[in-house]
Amino acid sequence: MAISGTVWKYGDNVDTDVIIPARYLNLSTPEELAQHCMEDLDAGFVAKVKAGDIIVGGENFGCGSSREHAPLAIKGAGVACVVARSFARIFYRNAINIGLPILECPQVVDETESGDRLTIDLRAGTIVNERTGRTYHVAPLPEFIMGIVQSGGLVPYTIKRLQGKIG
Amino acid sequence: MGHTLAEKIIAAHVLNGREEVWPGDLVEVSVDLVMANDITAPIAIREFEKLGVRRVFDPEKVVLVADHFVPNKDIKSAEQCAQMRRFAQEMGIPNYFDVGRMGIEHVLLPEQGLVAPGDLVVGADSHTCTYGALGAFATGMGSTDIAVAMATGQVWLRVPETLRVVYCGELRPWVGGKDLILYTIGVIGVDGARYMALEFVGPVVDALSMDGRFTMANMAIEAGGKAGLFVCDQVTRAYLNGRVRRPYREHQPDPDAHYARVLEIDVSAIEPQVAFPHLPERTCPVSQVGEVRIDQAVIGSCTNGRLEDLRVAATILRGRRVHPDVRCIVIPGSQAVYLEALREGLIETFIEAGAAVSTPTCGPCLGGHMGILAAGERAVSTTNRNFRGRMGHVDSEVYLAGPAVAAASAVAGRIISPDAL
Numbered sequence: 001m002a003i004s005g006t007v008w009k010y011g012d013n014v015d016t017d018v019i020i021p022a023r024y025l026n027l028s029t030p031e032e033l034a035q036h037c038m039e040d041l042d043a044g045f046v047a048k049v050k051a052g053d054i055i056v057g058g059e060n061f062g063c064g065s066s067r068e069h070a071p072l073a074i075k076g077a078g079v080a081c082v083v084a085r086s087f088a089r090i091f092y093r094n095a096i097n098i099g100l101p102i103l104e105c106p107q108v109v110d111e112t113e114s115g116d117r118l119t120i121d122l123r124a125g126t127i128v129n130e131r132t133g134r135t136y137h138v139a140p141l142p143e144f145i146m147g148i149v150q151s152g153g154l155v156p157y158t159i160k161r162l163q164g165k166i167g
Numbered sequence: 168m169g170h171t172l173a174e175k176i177i178a179a180h181v182l183n184g185r186e187e188v189w190p191g192d193l194v195e196v197s198v199d200l201v202m203a204n205d206i207t208a209p210i211a212i213r214e215f216e217k218l219g220v221r222r223v224f225d226p227e228k229v230v231l232v233a234d235h236f237v238p239n240k241d242i243k244s245a246e247q248c249a250q251m252r253r254f255a256q257e258m259g260i261p262n263y264f265d266v267g268r269m270g271i272e273h274v275l276l277p278e279q280g281l282v283a284p285g286d287l288v289v290g291a292d293s294h295t296c297t298y299g300a301l302g303a304f305a306t307g308m309g310s311t312d313i314a315v316a317m318a319t320g321q322v323w324l325r326v327p328e329t330l331r332v333v334y335c336g337e338l339r340p341w342v343g344g345k346d347l348i349l350y351t352i353g354v355i356g357v358d359g360a361r362y363m364a365l366e367f368v369g370p371v372v373d374a375l376s377m378d379g380r381f382t383m384a385n386m387a388i389e390a391g392g393k394a395g396l397f398v399c400d401q402v403t404r405a406y407l408n409g410r411v412r413r414p415y416r417e418h419q420p421d422p423d424a425h426y427a428r429v430l431e432i433d434v435s436a437i438e439p440q441v442a443f444p445h446l447p448e449r450t451c452p453v454s455q456v457g458e459v460r461i462d463q464a465v466i467g468s469c470t471n472g473r474l475e476d477l478r479v480a481a482t483i484l485r486g487r488r489v490h491p492d493v494r495c496i497v498i499p500g501s502q503a504v505y506l507e508a509l510r511e512g513l514i515e516t517f518i519e520a521g522a523a524v525s526t527p528t529c530g531p532c533l534g535g536h537m538g539i540l541a542a543g544e545r546a547v548s549t550t551n552r553n554f555r556g557r558m559g560h561v562d563s564e565v566y567l568a569g570p571a572v573a574a575a576s577a578v579a580g581r582i583i584s585p586d587a588l
Binding site for chain 1: 206207209220236243292308315323393534554555557
């Protein structure tokens with residue numbers, strides 16, 4: 001599963017209120033939510049972002065609310081992957097559960113700028129910065145979590161489990 | 168080696184009967200209670216329907232609360248509530264709480280006796296960690312996790328490491344649970360307990376009321392925590408008496424448990440705390456705040472909307488007037504809190520002081536309704552988050568504080584200590 005896109009870089013503690021402000025929590029589809037993605041942090045984001053692009057964040061990305069609307073908005077906006085120094089735990093679960101790939105890789109964050117192009121191979125666990133030519137290796141997801149990702153998210157994973165296809 | 172409180176509760180819920188769990192283990196556990204609200208339930212219901220199951224795993228163990236955008240603030244919110252109401256009816260869920268019978272979920276569930284010590288609770292709301300005050304392992308998750316939990320009664324967890332915080336010393340006047348937790352977040356930072364459980368212990372918390380403990384556990388998430396736990400004691404048991412009518416199990420952390428970190432805090436020097444925009448870790452003693460004029464004071468929420476909080480606010484507002492430039496909004500956390508506050512004369516005190524009193528709702532805390540800020544406006548608020556744009560316009564500001572500072576500031580028109588009134 002190869003991803004290649006332009007980087008949109010933000011700082012530490014990007015919270016769920018700026019990813020999708022609560023005034024839009026009366027919406028629930030990815031398409032509707034995507035229209036307001038990152039609105040209170042980078043008002044022009046939705047107009048600029050292209051399908052396949054990559055968000056790069058600092059520490060504690062996605063902190064705050066449990067709203068799944070946040071990764072849904074990011075995925076709905078066409079973002080293919082989020083790379084950060086670290087993720088808040090509920091955001092981490094939510095992203096895995098809805099099938100939005102996320103990677104923790106501090107070195108990439110330190111050496112990447114907005115506008116760079118990254119190519120990510122999730123299976124191989126590699127990230128290449130096309131501007132600098134550097135390749136980074138990411139710690140693989142735990143096997144259990146990889147099972148959820150490979151099923152396409154928690155719902156398809158649970159359906160398989162309920163049907164007895166997974167132990 | 169022994170185990171922390173979080174490890175013991177998780178171990179008691181692990182499927183396939185493992186006796187011990189250790190930090191870092193990925194485990195599947197059974198849950199005692201699953202909760203969602205009017206903004207997280209719609210997505211959970213959509214995902215639940217995709218699973219192809221017809222019933223929730225146990226209607227008695229699913230709780231649905233209409234609290235965020237209620238009484239319905241607009242047509243879309245009304246539709247979300249209607250969807251949740253239909254689901255509750257179809258699934259035969261008795262613990263569905265609607266306007267007039269509801270409360271802010273994390274005030275309501277303990278009050279209704281739905282959470283007991285030793286329980287494992289998951290909720291589609293980040294402040295689900297509030298129930299840690301009762302000695303339960305309670306944590307917030309997203310809607311898809313909750314959909315699966317409603318269907319199967321199970322979730323997966325990574326067993327967290329534990330950060331133990333020991334509070335010693337003597338509390339100063341007007342210092343309560345909110346000040347202790349804000350101070351703690353100021354020390355460890357908004358990611359100081361990321362992926363971890365917090366364990367709050369020591370003589371100061373032993374002497375703290377249940378309301379104060381709920382406030383502290385509530386904000387564990389503001390340090391990135393997965394849970395914020397208290398050990399069940401006589402204060403807990405007194406609260407549970409007459410509320411919880413089923414057997415429950417009290418767990419104690421082992422004396423030789425391994426902690427990721429032990430932090431000792433002497434509270435004797437701690438003043439009432441104020442967290443500046445736009446992070447809860449930007450704390451400051453109230454005497455050092457400087458000149459911060461305010462347009463609004465909010466007293467309420469799942470953090471500070473309980474009876475003790477309203478009593479503190481009323482003590483300060485009694486016989487005083489809200490500053491002419493300030494809108495003071497008081498929101499009791501539940502119908503029961505509202506009624507008791509009414510009986511004690513607190514509501515009369517608020518209205519005589521020139522405050523607005525609202526039916527229970529999360530409302531302004533997350534910028535939903537009932538007190539949205541305009542560009543450039545500032546609020547002091549007893550809520551839990553002061554992120555950019557949290558209470559309204561992206562150029563508005565929220566200062567977090569306890570009910571004493573919020574009430575005093577409402578009178579003064581600027582952030583001050585009650586001692587300075």
